[in-house]
Amino acid sequence: MKNLITGTITALAIGGSLPATAQTTELSWGEHLPECCSMYAEALKWMVDEVESRSDGDLTLDVTWGGVLATVGEVPTAVETNIVDLGNVVTPYFPDQYVINNAIPFFWPQPKSQAELGNLMLKWHEEYPAFADELTKFNQRMVSVRPLPPYGMICTSPIRTLEDFKGKRIRSYGVALPAMIEAVGAVPVGMSDVDAYEAMSNNILDCSVADIALVDAFHLDEVANYFIDVPMGASWGHILVINQDVYAGLSESQQGILDGMKSDHLDELLRLFAEAETNVREKWINEGTVEIIEFPADVFLSATMENDNVQSVRNSWKDRAVAAGMPEADAAAVVADIND
Secondary structure, X not given: OOOEEEEEEOOOOOOOOOOEEEEEEEEEEEOOOOOOOOHHHHHHHHHHHHHHHHOOOOEEEEEEOOOOOOOOOOHHHHHHOOOOOEEEEOHHHOXXXXXXXXXXXXXXXXXXOHHHHHHHHHHHHHHOHHHHXXXXXXXXXXXXXXXXXXXXXXXXXXXXXXXXXXXXXXXXOOOHHHHHHHHOOOEEEEOOHHHHHHHHHOOOOOEEEEOHHHHHHOOHHHOOOEEEEOOOOOOOOEEEEEEHHHHHOOOHHHHHHHHOHHHHHHHHHHHHHHHHHHHHHHHHHXXXXXXXXXXXXXXXXXXXXXXXXHHXXXXXXXXXXXHOOOOHHHHHHHHHHHHO
């Protein structure tokens, strides 16, 4: 296997001894996010340490940060073709490639928490084969998940009424989010999260959808001072994947260590996000740098959930999933889980 590194350890003892040889499997990880600042990065660093510790150094992850090996748009192909062994696929950026694994991003707004969505995705991968089969089509296997916390909007000017949304240019992606933004009279602008800072500082964007911890991590509060707390709910972020052939080439114990990351990594990610949000809210209040505007929930939900286009998007996922090969009964069960 291409990433098998054989290290020779020479032990010196009285009277001399023969060299002892140890084998370490090092896997390459192409991460589009920078090494600093985000809860995603901190959780990945935790995973790196855990994998090495749990394997007694038999398995290690070598992370290259900041999209050097693969940008956010290149990660799926990079893992599929084994340019990198592992990476983070931001599935909402690829709604036509990952139809089934994009179930959650078609349902926005929705009331479920970040933890509930993360556990739902793990549950679906266990119960409904179509989720894993879709990744297998692209030579990938799930390692863990990165659900999004509840999102709001960080804006350069205050938004207190529905009228204030009119004409605002708001960073968007995927399918459901643009429909939701249009429903309140704003203009969706397709853009990745890492580009939001420059776009807002150059007056290309008025707002960016983001959770509170992400605003702080990407320093968006340097270029915008109003966080609009709208009831968008949590949504979907990334699926962490490994090249299927690379996984198959690992030992049974190494596979078991990676398999154990599914829930354990999610738990650590959730802990980090909860801690960060508390700290950021306190910092904003103490420093007076960002005003948190509690937008009227009933007004926002009425404008979005009663919008025909928003409902059309929500209703479209089941048909798309069935067309992609998912049994209709399974697709219906997933929709029921989301709407429950």
